[in-house]
Amino acid sequence: MTSPIYLKVNGVDHSIVADQNTPLLYILRNDLQLMGTRFGCGLGLCGACSVLIDGKKIHSCDVPLWDCVGKNIQTIEGIGTPDNLHALQQAFIDEQAAQCGYCVSGILISAKALLDQNPNPTESEIREALDRNLCRCGTHNRFVKAIEKVVAMGRGS
Numbered sequence: 001m002t003s004p005i006y007l008k009v010n011g012v013d014h015s016i017v018a019d020q021n022t023p024l025l026y027i028l029r030n031d032l033q034l035m036g037t038r039f040g041c042g043l044g045l046c047g048a049c050s051v052l053i054d055g056k057k058i059h060s061c062d063v064p065l066w067d068c069v070g071k072n073i074q075t076i077e078g079i080g081t082p083d084n085l086h087a088l089q090q091a092f093i094d095e096q097a098a099q100c101g102y103c104v105s106g107i108l109i110s111a112k113a114l115l116d117q118n119p120n121p122t123e124s125e126i127r128e129a130l131d132r133n134l135c136r137c138g139t140h141n142r143f144v145k146a147i148e149k150v151v152a153m154g155r156g157s
């Protein structure tokens, strides 16, 4: 019988019974019902599945369960809630930054990872941080504007 694997996601401990090679993305969505993390390519190429692990952005489709044990995983649900939005989420709403919205969780995770490291990024640093997040709607310019707004407000961390 498979032994449980213990994960900490958004500050909550979970016991998961699954093949330890299962990609973290499947556990988040299928076992923990954290649907904010999206499946895009499944190949580590699009950024839709981005989460923070110990503060570092990773593609959750590309990291096995065994590699997450003992680490702090943060998904978009742990960044803010509808009643208590993160400044980035509020700015994305204010700037109407999203179009279809499919990529936005991953974009916000990348933006948060950047601002946690560098609360005062330049425009080119913001663009570089979003470089591995694909957006089929082509709204990167609006994402950058929203992130710049947060930086200008001094809410970058």
Ligand code: FES
Pocket: 038, 039, 040, 041, 042, 043, 044, 045, 046, 047, 048, 049, 050, 059, 060, 061, 062
């Ligand atoms: S779904 Fe993970 S990078 Fe595309």
Ligand code: FES
Pocket: 098, 099, 100, 101, 102, 103, 104, 134, 135, 136, 137, 138, 139
């Ligand atoms: S807003 Fe549609 S894919 Fe980015």
